[in-house]
Amino acid sequence: MAKSHMQANALMIQGAGSNVGKSMLVAGLCRAALHRGLRVAPFKPQNMSNNAAVTVDSGEIGRAQALQARACGLDPVVDMNPVLLKPESDLGAQVIVQGKRKATMKARDYGKTKHKLLPPVLQSFDRLRAAYDLVLVEGAGSPAEVNLRAGDIANMGFAEAANIPVALIGDIDRGGVIAQLVGSHTVLSENDRNRIKAFGVNKFRGDPTLFTAGMQVIADHTGWDGVGIIPWFDRAHLLPAEDVMDVASRPGGALKIVVPRLNRIANFDDLDPLAAEPCVSLDIIEAGRALPGDADLILIPGSKSTIADLAHFRAQGWDVDLHAHIRRGGRVLGICGGYQMLGQRIVDADGIEGAPCDVAGLGHLDVVTNMKPQKHLALTKATYRATGADVEGYEIHIGETDGPDRDRAWLDIGARTEGAASADGHVRGCYLHGLFGSDEFRATYLAELGAKVDPLDYSKGVEDTLDALAQHLETHMDVDRLLALASTTEGP
Incomplete structure (x- = not known):
């Protein structure tokens, strides 16, 4: 597999399942890194979404990466999400590579050819990490879907090619978070599981100390370092929605x-x-x-x-x-x-x-x-x-x-x-x-x-919410310990 040889700080946030909150965590970590005075940029090798953003370099990327760019104080560029899949039917999707449409493909055909997109993905990634102090990378879906590991460019396949460490996040709100994380450790190959250096638990409701013993169980079974139990972020709905599943009715005024x-x-x-x-x-x-x-x-x-x-x-x-x-x-x-x-x-x-x-x-x-x-x-x-x-x-x-x-x-x-x-x-x-x-x-x-409208500064509201998200993570995670992992690499 092709290797990326440039060395710079990068960390990949992967999820033990879909919709565990990776996009929001990366946005919050981006803003926390910005507050530390770091030049930070987001990156997602492959995204699947019809909620696209137009970039300043005349392409399109997933809107989650546009929000993450905003959290970094940056304008979005196509290198932040070099492969975007836009579903057109239940079987096929439009394939956007470095901001431009390349083809419309059925899922089966894409699965056979996605490995060919690794070179442009690494090209985009290398450009970012040459330009910034830190690149925070978001995975897609879950690395535990080991049936998709061959030719993977979205999770462990990318992390291996780019030679970067991984933090794995579980979602306690859907239940079974111990099984999510320990089960991921069980099904991953030895090389992939060793690339994971830390884990966290997201979307906790109630008193986080009630899950302290659960964190220890996960650490004992995996050898990974627990970096935090993140409570549910109540202001999440004030940030632009990424996924169609996040589109919801909002009761309010008349x-x-x-x-x-x-x-x-x-x-x-x-x-x-x-x-x-x-x-x-x-x-x-x-x-x-x-x-x-x-x-x-x-x-x-x-x-x-x-x-x-x-x-x-x-x-x-x-x-x-x-x-x-x-x-x-x-x-x-x-x-x-x-x-x-x-x-x-x-x-x-x-x-x-x-x-x-x-x-x-x-x-x-x-x-x-x-x-x-x-x-x-x-x-x-x-x-x-x-x-x-x-x-x-x-x-x-x-x-x-x-x-x-x-x-x-x-x-x-x-x-x-x-x-x-x-x-x-x-x-x-x-x-x-x-x-x-x-x-x-x-x-x-x-x-x-x-309507009777009172003045509302929508942009300021988004900025304030990103600041609040960063503070939320600072309160409930060891952000310094997590970001320190970005300086580690796995060999040459």
């Missing part, structure tokens, strides 16, 4: 925003600033549940597979609910894939999303979308035409949308206009993600919906 959960929902960070607003109640509607009749706004989010999600939308009867909502004078906003769905037709002559087709849209905006193979990626600054408010966001889409309702565009992006609106202005769409992160625009838009 303004009700309803969001149908699409099968391939993508770039759902649009919802995070709305959920943080005290005046807003965010209602995520699962399949099989009608869109409620008392919504102030129905927001149709982005999608990785617009045509398939449009069929799913209709299968739930949501098209009927949406029509009734509009007939009652309700407001609708479609962002990216949701914008495309609201039009008259979606034409996919080249079969970008499957078989070539021409499908009817929901018909609430007089526009037509033509799917094109070239993906549009851009960090974007815009102006809200109604008030002149500045809006910052990003564009990440395939397809071009045009038609009479584009004459009522409601955003200006330099010399071009963006978005479309119905004649009464109640139905709008645009391609600009992240627009609700702009405080002035968000306040204006919510006020137009009838």
Whole structure:
């Protein structure tokens, strides 16, 4: 296996299972390292997510790495997540390598060829650790999935190739954490288990001292060093969600925003600033549940597979609910894939999303979308035409949308206009993600919906929460001992 020869401080955080909180732990450790005056950067060899971030070097990476970059005081770059898998169906995913789309592959085919991606992964990693004092690496899934070890680039395969130590994290909230960690030790090869230098237990509820004996049991069975029992972080929901499973309803104020959960929902960070607003109640509607009749706004989010999600939308009867909502004078906003769905037709002559087709849209905006193979990626600054408010966001889409309702565009992006609106202005769409992160625009838009809005600095709230997360880890982990492991290597 290829080796990375440059020596610099790096530590990999792996999980004894999926969703143990690796992303948040790495973000907190990044901020704790920054507080120590270290130049620190995040890295994840392989991520699987449709919640992508556009980078300053014109690529895309997983949004968790973008948040971790923010915790480091950095702008995100493609080297922080060189392989991103974006599921397009239950069997296949789009493969993004160093920020650019390379192929769409079935899971079985990807499994056979993923080892070929190790060289660019190591290339990205070496660039980061040449530039920073410390690189904190996040694994994917669990190294205990030893059936995936051959050709692995996400966990122990990467740690071996990069020659870095590992800390393994268990999740006590789901139960069986002793079995998670001791079981991982049992199934791993001797070389892999010896690479693990420490373990921690995350998401504890109650008095952590009640698990002191459990930590000793794990240490006795594994020989690993316990570095902390981390209690549940109550402010986690104030950070941008990484995983679709983290998208949840947030009860709050009188303004009700309803969001149908699409099968391939993508770039759902649009919802995070709305959920943080005290005046807003965010209602995520699962399949099989009608869109409620008392919504102030129905927001149709982005999608990785617009045509398939449009069929799913209709299968739930949501098209009927949406029509009734509009007939009652309700407001609708479609962002990216949701914008495309609201039009008259979606034409996919080249079969970008499957078989070539021409499908009817929901018909609430007089526009037509033509799917094109070239993906549009851009960090974007815009102006809200109604008030002149500045809006910052990003564009990440395939397809071009045009038609009479584009004459009522409601955003200006330099010399071009963006978005479309119905004649009464109640139905709008645009391609600009992240627009609700702009405080002035968000306040204006919510006020137009009838909300009483108190000023909220969303960005400061995220920064304060990252600081609180770092302090949480400082309180409950031996962060110095953990970070000291980053200076160790395993041979030449």
